[in-house]
Amino acid sequence: MSVKTIICTAGEDRFFPISQCLLRSVRDQQQGDIDIGYLNLGLSAGNLEKLSEYGASVVTPGWDIDFVPPDGDPTKVGDGFKAMTSRPFLRDHFPGYDVYIWIDADAWVQNWWAIDWLIEGARRGDLNIAPEMDRAYEHCFDFKAYVRWTVDQQAQFFGHDVAKRVGYNPVLNCGVFSMPSAHPLWDLWAEKLRDALQRHVGFFADQMSLNHVVYAGDHPRCFLPSQFNWLASMALPAFDPGISQFVEPGIPHRPLGILHLSGKTKSKPQSIDVLGRSEQVKTWLLYDPQRNGTGVS
Structure with a gap:
């Protein structure tokens, strides 16, 4: 209904x-x-x-x-x-x-x-x-x-x-x-x-x-x-290049539903983990439908 x-x-x-x-x-x-x-x-x-x-x-x-x-x-x-x-x-x-x-x-x-x-x-x-x-x-x-x-x-x-x-x-x-x-x-x-x-x-x-x-x-x-209200100031998400989405930082790395740029996480780029990569990537956490598979926008 x-x-x-x-x-x-x-x-x-x-x-x-x-x-x-x-x-x-x-x-x-x-x-x-x-x-x-x-x-x-x-x-x-x-x-x-x-x-x-x-x-x-x-x-x-x-x-x-x-x-x-x-x-x-x-x-x-x-x-x-x-x-x-x-x-x-x-x-x-x-x-x-x-x-x-x-x-x-x-x-x-x-x-x-x-x-x-x-x-x-x-x-x-x-x-x-x-x-x-x-x-x-x-x-x-x-x-x-x-x-x-x-x-x-x-x-x-x-x-x-x-x-x-x-x-x-x-x-x-x-x-x-x-x-x-x-x-x-x-x-x-x-x-x-x-x-x-x-x-x-x-x-x-x-x-x-x-x-x-x-x-x-x-x-x-x-x-x-x-996952319904992921507070980025409390824990930065990771990025899964296979699905081009932010995910929870620990396994099983479930995709986030709503990402909340709480605190200062909205005011500058953040260093985040990218699954399958040994080095972090610095990126804004803002919505970007064109975000590429490396996590950088």
Whole structure:
């Protein structure tokens, strides 16, 4: 049964070229009808015009949640922060869909099966999201430090008692997720984000709020493998020249579905392993359908 689906993202001029990689990767590979929703966080007229090439529905959000900026100074919170405050309100900004998929602007789709499964999982009624856990991620072998950071983050937004109850779970990275329109977590997430921003205005407010409502309740959810949201800042992928795709760095080198250029991995070329070669190759990790068999683009 087909479901009406939209892939949503957000961007400003500074990251617009990177967000175009996501849009191209979707339009180059899409199977069936799928819409794109783009939250305009301050794009120039020229970049807004470019969005028409992808058939994107563009919305310029306001502040979906009222909060006091640090020191009461609005200049300390830029429009880019609306990417966080708007995420629980995607149904309001792009109404009328059965399934909502969010993909951060610095991520791109390498294999369409990732989108197919995100849609199917939402069709079954689940929130579908990947924990920041993989055998290749170094922090998984320094778990005490990772848990300490998570608990500290939860404590900033919700207090120490709450942090102790939910902060020992793996962080769910909301850079990629899908959820059906009728899921109860939309409203719970929005409410908890309001609570968080009254206590502390920080970059991880929306992610920690979502983690809180997921772990504090018993709502339909599916935790996905890391191939659905590969965090390049936590472990660089390898490249398989036989299929011209980025793959997980360890055997069996499974292809990645969505590659997320988290952290500084989007700002400069990276040195990556190429299967079958003894030397690394330096290359950008951006989407490039013409990437050659050596891994260089």
